[in-house]
Amino acid sequence: xxxxxxxxxxxxxxxxxxxxxxxxxxxxxxxxxxxxxxxxxxxxxxxxxxxxxxxxxxxxxxxxxxxxxxxxxxxxxxxxxxxxxxxxxxxxxxxxxxxxxxxxxxxxxxxxxxxxxxxxxxxxxxxxxxxxxxxxxxxxxxxxxxxxxxxxxxxxxxxxxxxxxxxxxxxxxxxxxxxxxxxxxxxxxxxxxxxxxxxxxxxxxxxxxxxxxxxxxxxxxxxxxxxxxxxxxxxxxxxxxxxxxxxxxxxxxxxxxxxxxxxxxxxxxxxxxxxxxxxxxxxxxxxxxxxxxxxxxxxxxxxxxxxxxxxxxxxxxxxxxxxxxxxxxxxxxxxxxxxxxxxxxxxxxxxxxxxxxxxxxxxxxxxxxxxxxxxxxx
Numbered sequence: 001x002x003x004x005x006x007x008x009x010x011x012x013x014x015x016x017x018x019x020x021x022x023x024x025x026x027x028x029x030x031x032x033x034x035x036x037x038x039x040x041x042x043x044x045x046x047x048x049x050x051x052x053x054x055x056x057x058x059x060x061x062x063x064x065x066x067x068x069x070x071x072x073x074x075x076x077x078x079x080x081x082x083x084x085x086x087x088x089x090x091x092x093x094x095x096x097x098x099x100x101x102x103x104x105x106x107x108x109x110x111x112x113x114x115x116x117x118x119x120x121x122x123x124x125x126x127x128x129x130x131x132x133x134x135x136x137x138x139x140x141x142x143x144x145x146x147x148x149x150x151x152x153x154x155x156x157x158x159x160x161x162x163x164x165x166x167x168x169x170x171x172x173x174x175x176x177x178x179x180x181x182x183x184x185x186x187x188x189x190x191x192x193x194x195x196x197x198x199x200x201x202x203x204x205x206x207x208x209x210x211x212x213x214x215x216x217x218x219x220x221x222x223x224x225x226x227x228x229x230x231x232x233x234x235x236x237x238x239x240x241x242x243x244x245x246x247x248x249x250x251x252x253x254x255x256x257x258x259x260x261x262x263x264x265x266x267x268x269x270x271x272x273x274x275x276x277x278x279x280x281x282x283x284x285x286x287x288x289x290x291x292x293x294x295x296x297x298x299x300x301x302x303x304x305x306x307x308x309x310x311x312x313x314x315x316x317x318x319x320x321x322x323x324x325x326x327x328x329x330x331x332x333x334x335x336x337x338x339x340x341x342x343x344x345x346x347x348x349x350x351x352x353x354x355x356x357x358x359x360x361x362x363x364x365x366x367x368x369x370x371x372x373x374x375x376x377x378x
Contacts, residue, residue, distance in 0.1 A: 012123060012348040019337040026340025031371040033295075034344045036161075036313045036360040038233040040287060043280035046232060046270045053269035060265035062257045064092040064241075068268045071275040072241055079278070080193065082210040089219065089246040091253055092263040092271065095238040096191055096227040100124045100155075103187060103223075104132035106255050107248075109152050116145050117155040119352040120163055122189075125155045126350075138350060142171075146178035154179050159192040159206060159311035162349050162358040166196070166311050169207045172214040180221055185248065187223045191240075194231040194281055195288060198310035206311055210244060219244045230313055231281050232274040239263070239271045288313065291361045291368045298375035299359065304332070307356065315359040317343070327355045339374045 013035065024030040063069070069087035076082040093099045101124045104115050113134040117125035121138070129136040134152070137145060145151050156175055158167035172188075179186045188209035196202045207214060209222050223244040229235035242249065256262075263271075274280075295315060296306055305320040319327045329346040336343050336357070344360070346353030363371070 013344075016333075016342070016345075019333055020342060022334075023337040023340045023342045028340060028370060028374075031341045031363060031367045031374070033360045033363055033371060034342045034358075036230075036362045038229065038235050039362055039364050040233050040284065042233045042236075043274070043277070043284075045277050045280060046234065046274045049273035050237075050266050050270040053266040056265040058265075060262055060268060062091075062260075062262050063253055064090065064263065065265075065268050065272075067272050068092060068241075068275075071272045072243060075275045076208070076210065076243070079205070080190075080208045080211070081205055082208055082212075085210065085219075085243060086246055089249045090241055090243045091249050091256070092268060093225075093240045093242055094261060094263055095229070095235075096189070096225045096240040097124055098261075099225050099240065099242055100189060101128040101131065104128050104134050104153055106252055107153060107185060109134040112150060113152040114145070114148065114150045115153045115155065116151055116184075118157055118160065120160070120346070120349050121155075121157060122161050123348065123350075125157075129153075138352075142174050142178050147182065149182055151179070151182060151184045154184050154186050155189065156186065156209065157189040159190075159196070160308070161189075161192065161312060162314050162344065162346065162353065162356075163307070163316040164192075164309035164312040164314055165316075166201050166206055169211060169213045172207060172209050172211075173216075176209065176214060176216070176222065183221070185221055185223065185245075187225060189225045191225065191227040192230055192312040193226070195285060195313060196311040197289065197292060201311055219246070221245055221248070223248055228271060228274050231284065233284065234270070234274060237267050237270060239267050239274070241271075287365075288361050291363075291365065294368055294372050295359060295361065298372040301377075302375040313361050314344075315361070316346075316356050317359050318356045322355065329354055329357050332357045341371050341374060 069090040072090045073085040073087045076085045110133040114137050115129035115134050116137045119138045119140050126136040193206040227240040304317050306315045309315050344358035346356035
């Protein structure tokens, strides 16, 4: 398997065209709740840091500045319950999607190697495995792959995109234990961790795979991918990082040096500002909480139920009364498009998601209120 296997692979969102046009034709216009791109302003503290670092004539380091790596380490201790992360085991990345897509290749996986990813998942896990020539395996059950010597990489995604499900420490610890028995790497995509809504996560935090209660106090074989796109409205900056096992990070660093995969110096300075300021994150979380509450109520009034969604930027939604997976997500996409509301089909995230749609919280307040009015019959 290899690149040839991807040549005919359509980008899922490109297939939404007819529904986009139908929703756009609504007399009061389109309400786009499909792709979760931030729409609120980038915080001034971040923009000021970017501007102050704009004079950057030299090449930045691939490993990132010491200030950035120390800011990541401090953020993990302060916000994620992960003390003592070695700053040397932090590496900035050009957004998190490139890391997700390229990690199997950067780890030099290939034919005969298996990459495990969640059954309902962001498609880049699957694409990245196939790009490397490895075999993707969709599984949420540790027992389905535990003990297999061909499993070389295990992805977990908590909070999940698209479902918003959070994995507890006990489950994550089982994943880590099973992977370590066969020498597999565990890569945890935790990009929505600062956006928890339900208890115990809203007050106690979303568990990280680097949490001592999960990792056993060792980061061996563990990597966390994180992005500032969601918590700090920095999607346009492509500001992210990977952290964890010092040996794995050093190997990724060496390869990325050869490839010139470097985060620009002004963006690194902006990341330091974003990671060091919790106030703007709390303010943005409050905005999303308000939009979420409005949409949850309106979806319920329209005969739709929300599953999981205890964290993240999406509501994992199905027709109420339908057992999980019984409905066709495209019927719901179509019905909502008739109201001028565009959502993401769950089928984009694997067969297990085919009964749901993903509803994003990232539209402006005025558009969210318009969606609420339409869902409520107004």
